[in-house]
Amino acid sequence: MFNWIQNIADWFVYDVLNLEKEQHLVEALNFFIYDTVKILILLFVVIFFMGIVNSYFPIDKVKNYLSRNKLYGLEYLMASLFGVVTPFCSCSSVPLFIGFVRGGIPLGVTFAFLITSPLVNEVAIGLFVGLFGFKMTIIYVLSGILLGTISGVILQKLKLEPFLTPWVKEVLANAQREQDKFEAEQLSFSQRLPIIWAEVIKILKGIIPFVIIGIAIGGLMHGYIPEGFFEQYMAKDNLFAVPIATILAVPMYANASGILPVVQVLVAKGIPIGTAIAFMMGVVGLSLPEAMLLKKVMSLKLIAIFFGVVTLCIIISGYFFNLIL
Template identity: 60%
Template sequence: MFDWLESFADWFVYSILQISAESHLGTALNFFVYDTIKILILLFVIVFIMGIVNAYFPVERLRNLLQRKKLYGLEYFLSSIFGAITPFCSCSSVPLFIGFVKGGIPLGVTFSFLITSPLVNEVAIAMFIGLFGWEATLIYAGSGILLGTLGGWLLGKFNLESWLTDWVKKLMDNTSQEKVAVNEQKRGFLERIPEISREAWGIVNSVLLYIIIGIGIGAAMHGYVPGDFFTEYLGNGSWWTVPFAVILAVPMYANAAAIVPVIEVFVAKGVPLGTAIAFMMATVGLSLPEGTLLKKVMTMKLIAVFFGVVTIFIILSGYLFNLII
């Protein structure tokens, strides 16, 4: 889908700027150009689509379904499954998070999607099957879905809605007012496109600075931190290697499909598979770029609670993998 963008980034950095592809600066800058443009495109497209959904989809019916007590937690599982089948990285999952909150979906259920979406996708699953076999793939995919289900359920019990930012609360209020206006005067799809486009660009523009800062951090780590650094300290199998792997992964930024080949190298050099998967999950689910984006929609308290719960579950998953694989 973004092959043309890879060619553009290569052309811009290596031909126009004439920075060597073998240099740390070239690697970091290429990563920055590619991911910045890609995420901006994804953000606009996803927010635009969610604007259409919010305008025409009966979100109240879905919200009522997810709030029924007789579901016995199934709503968290369904949201986690939806996260697993959507091919979004942690940063591009944020617009959907905004759309869910605007649509009135319970915050805990929304968290189930936000946790699972970057961890599991079909490309990563296909690569996992080829590299590690069915057993490891089922454990990886199942644990990602379970992590989202349990994490969303636990966060939902905390009643954290008051810790959303005022910006999101205002979006929620505006959505309610828009629904009243739409009910009073229904407009056709083509008539709504300019308004939806303006709203989408407004959201993208409001988080642009966070995107640039976050991807810049990830690009610096990507270009300047040597791969042998990780394998040297993560391969001895000590009890502390799993939480250490998670801590090391947080400043990184990559989607699940991009990090799977790195995990293969880790395992080939002696890093236990559970430790390597914990590193992968933390890279795609706890990245600093995601945190900078979430700062627009969550207060620092809520980000800390969210990251803390997900971190604990990832560490426990890593220990479990190392025991059973």
């Protein structure tokens, strides 16, 4: 979907700047250009789309509907399933996360999407089938969906909305004021567009510095951390291999398709499958660049709680995989 952005990044780095391939700094620059353009486009599209949706569907009505109607956890499952069909890495999922929050979707439901989207998608599923077979793929997909659903429920029960940043609260207040104006004046779609556009620009200006810093961190990590560095900590006889693998994975930054070949190598070298998958989940589901992007919308305490809950669920999944496989 974003191949044309990658082609532009390759052309600029390798042809215009005439830099040599397979050098860490050059690859980091290529990654930075590609991811920055991709995420900014996603931010623009999602925020603009949610602005249109919000102009016709009041935030309060969405919140009231979800609070009045008992969906018995299906809203978390649906968010996780939506994450499955959106092939994004952890950082690319953040624009949709911001759009959901702005649209009045409960925080826990939004977290369910944010967790599942980078873990399970059609690209990862296709690679997983080729590398590990159908049985392992089904188990992995189901565990990824359950991980997002259960984590979302837990995070919602913690009532973490007060830990959203003042910036988010201001965005929500502006969205509500816009909606009140749209309803009061009965504006046409063409009359709504300038108001929506102004809000899009305002939000982008607020978050772009965090996008650039976060992706710069990811770019520097990309290719600099040697793959074999972690193998010594994942030995089969190490009781704490799963939590160690999960925690050590967080500084890395890659999508599922990029880390799956590494997982295959780890398994071939005798690393237990559960430990290797916990490592993969830690890499694609949690990352420092993602935390940097989320810093604009979450307090440090909320980020720590989010990372802590997801890390705990990944560790439990890793031990479960090791037990049954």
